[in-house]
Amino acid sequence: GAVVSQHPSWVICKSGTSVKIECRSLDFQATTMFWYRQFPKQSLMLMATSNEGSKATYEQGVEKDKFLINHASLTLSTLTVTSAHPEDSSFYICSGGGLLQETQYFGPGTRLLVL
Amino acid sequence: KQEVTQIPAALSVPEGENLVLNCSFTDSAIYNLQWFRQDPGKGLTSLLLIQSSQREQTSGRLNASLDKSSGRSTLYIAASQPGDSATYLCAMNRDDKIIFGKGTRLHILP
Numbered sequence: 001g002a003v004v005s006q007h008p009s010w011v012i013c014k015s016g017t018s019v020k021i022e023c024r025s026l027d028f029q030a031t032t033m034f035w036y037r038q039f040p041k042q043s044l045m046l047m048a049t050s051n052e053g054s055k056a057t058y059e060q061g062v063e064k065d066k067f068l069i070n071h072a073s074l075t076l077s078t079l080t081v082t083s084a085h086p087e088d089s090s091f092y093i094c095s096g097g098g099l100l101q102e103t104q105y106f107g108p109g110t111r112l113l114v115l
Numbered sequence: 116k117q118e119v120t121q122i123p124a125a126l127s128v129p130e131g132e133n134l135v136l137n138c139s140f141t142d143s144a145i146y147n148l149q150w151f152r153q154d155p156g157k158g159l160t161s162l163l164l165i166q167s168s169q170r171e172q173t174s175g176r177l178n179a180s181l182d183k184s185s186g187r188s189t190l191y192i193a194a195s196q197p198g199d200s201a202t203y204l205c206a207m208n209r210d211d212k213i214i215f216g217k218g219t220r221l222h223i224l225p
Binding site for chain 2: 041043044049093097108
């Protein structure tokens with residue numbers, strides 16, 4: 001089946017720094033990718049929809065200037081957490097779908113810890 | 116190996132009927148189990164989250180149950196409507212990993 005990878009799987013950074021998370025579709029092209037985050041004991045929540053070649057669409061309450069999304073190719077989307085703070089510590093997961101977008105394939109997730 | 120299985124893979128029912136979607140998982144040591152809805156081309160929408168210490172959660176016409184001992188969860192949808200047509204996924208949380216089932220594609224017939 002289709003595979004989505006994320007890098008890094010773990011990242012620890014100091015408060016105020018920026019962190020970039022990559023999401024790659026390895027054997028299919030994803031015109032749309034989705035970014036989610038999950039805080040401990042809470043549900044996975046959609047942050048934004050990343051569209052290849054255009055601006056991302058952010059869910060209500062998600063700061064677009066803080067969570068920069070770039071979808072420059074059909075196989076790569078990046079999420080940059082700018083000026084990270086401890087409250088940004090979370091589990092970030094991406095997903096991508098094929099041409100028909102009927103099935104989503106999820107990456108393994110990235111755990112971010114901001115000190 | 117931790118697996119999450121959803122049965123059936125697809126389901127069509129007439130409008131107004133009550134229905135049950137099933138999810139089974141191989142590892143009972145879970146943190147929580149979540150049910151999501153996915154519309155074509157859209158991201159996941161969280162429906163219900165059941166913590167490992169809970170047995171069920173309800174939201175409107177939706178009720179989700181969790182039986183860790185048998186490794187099963189069900190999503191009950193009452194009085195189904197055409198707008199309920201979507202793919203429903205369950206996901207198991209363990210050790211900071213989320214493992215998704217492949218989903219049940221639900222079609223409500225008007």
